[in-house]
Amino acid sequence: MSETRPFEISVSESELQDLKSRIAATRWPEAEVVDDWSQGTPLAYVQDVCRYWMEEYDWRRCEAIINSYPQFVTTVDGVDIHFLHIRSRFDEARPLVMTHGWPGSVAEFFKVIGPLTDPTEYGGNESDAFHLVLPTMPGYGFSGKPTEPGWGVERIGRAWGALMERLGYDKYFAQGGDWGSSVTHSIATTQTDHCIGAHVNFALVTPGEEVMTDLTDFEQKAIEKLQYYLDVDGGYSKEQGTRPQTIGYSLVDSPVGLAAWIIEKFWAWTDNNGSPEDAVSRDEMLDNVMMYWLTESGASAARLYWESMSLLGQPQPPIHIPFGVSIFPHDIFIASERWYRERCSDLRYFKILNNGGHFAATEKPDVFVDELRKCFATMR
Secondary structure (H helix, E strand, O other): OOOEEEOOOOOOHHHHHHHHHHHHOOOOOOOOOOOOOOOOOOHHHHHHHHHHHHHOOOHHHHHHHHHOOOEEEEEEOOEEEEEEEEOOOOOOOEEEEEEOOOOOOHHHHHHHHHHHHOHHHHOOOHHHOEEEEEEOOOOOOOOOOOOOOOOOHHHHHHHHHHHHHHOOOOOEEEEEOOHHHHHHHHHHHHOOOOEEEEEEOOOOOOOOOOHHHOOOHHHHHHHHHHHHHHHHHOHHHHHHHHOHHHHHHHHHHOHHHHHHHHHHHHHHHOOOOOOHHHOOOHHHHHHHHHHHHOOOOHHHHHHHHHHHHHHOOOOOOOEOOOEEEEEOOOOOOOOOHHHHHHHEOOEEEEEEOOOOOOOHHHHOHHHHHHHHHHHHHOOO
16 A cells, blocks of 8 residues: 655745746737737736736745645555545544646635534534545646556546545545546546545536427526637637647746636636636635646646546446536536436436636635535435
8 A cells, every 4th residue: 555645835935936037037928909808818917917926925825724734645556646634523524535627726625624624613513524635636736747648537536536545435425626527527437336425516417419409598508608618718628638738838937828827717717797806816816826836737737638628528427326516607517407317317416506606615615615515415
C-alpha cells in the first residue's frame, strides 16, 4: 500500500516576486473593438485585475486557509494525488469525496467545508455531517502530472475509489461539478460496491430520441444553451481538447494570459450582471488562478480535455445507485428531470434552483450546502 504523506503548501518569496515581475513586464495587446466581453476578457478589466494581483492580492491568506486543513499526498496508479481530508467531530458522519473541475480547484470549497463537516455550527443537524475528502485532480494544482496518456475521467474515478479505500472508507458518497461531475458520474457507474450515493451540480446527460420530439420550454432552453456552448462559448475546450500543449506554453509562461483565460469563464458561467465580481470576489478568482500558476499546471490540466472531451454526446452507461442533481440555471449545461430519469434508475433528488451558476460552492455556498444535505438525507 502506498504511503500517505502529510503535506503543507509553502511558496517561496522568490516565486511570488517572479510573478510580480512577469506581470509588470507584460506586453499588452490593443483593446478590443467592442464595448462588451464578446471578443474575450476586456483589456481594461484584465489590466485592473492584474494591477490588483501585483500590488494588493495576498497569496499568504489563501495559503494559510489551505494549510489550516489537514493535507496529504499519496501515490495512486503511479501519480501523486494531493488531497484535503477533513474529518467531522461527529463520529457518525458520512464520508464524502468532492471533486472540483476546470478552471477550479479545492479553493472552490473553502466556504462549504465548515458547514459540511460541522453542521450544528451552521444551522444544520448532526446527521448532516460529513467526513470530507477533497482531492486535486491529476495534472492540477499540487497533484502530480501524468506522464502518459490515459488519465481520463474514468481512470480518475477509479483512482478516487482507491483513495477512499486507502483512507478506510468502504462506503462513501461522491459529489462534483464541471469535470468533477464527470468523475462523479463515472464513480456512480464503476464504484457501485462502495459508492452508496452521488450528487452533481453540473448536468451531464444525453436525452433519448423519444423525449426530443416533445420538448418542454425548459428542455428547449437546455438545447439552446448546449448549442451556444458549441457555437460560441466552447472555444477554450476545443483548443484544450485538441492542442493542449500548444495553449500550454502561454498558460504556463504568462500570468496575464492565464488570468485572462480563466477569468473569462468566471464571467461567462456565473450568475452576474455583467461583471464576474457580481458573483465571486476578485480574491476568489485569483486564488484559483494561483493554483494553476504556482504549480505550472496550465498544460497538464488542459490535457484532461484531450483525454475526455470526446465523451460529450456519447452514449452514457446507466446509473443504478441513488443519485441526485441540482441545476443552477446559469451553468453551462442544464437538464430536465425526465432526461435524468432516463439514465438513473434511482434518482432520489432533483431540483432546479432560481439562481446561481457554474461555481456553485463559491457563488451560492448556503444553497449548495442545503442541496447536499437534502439530497444525501434521502440516501441514509
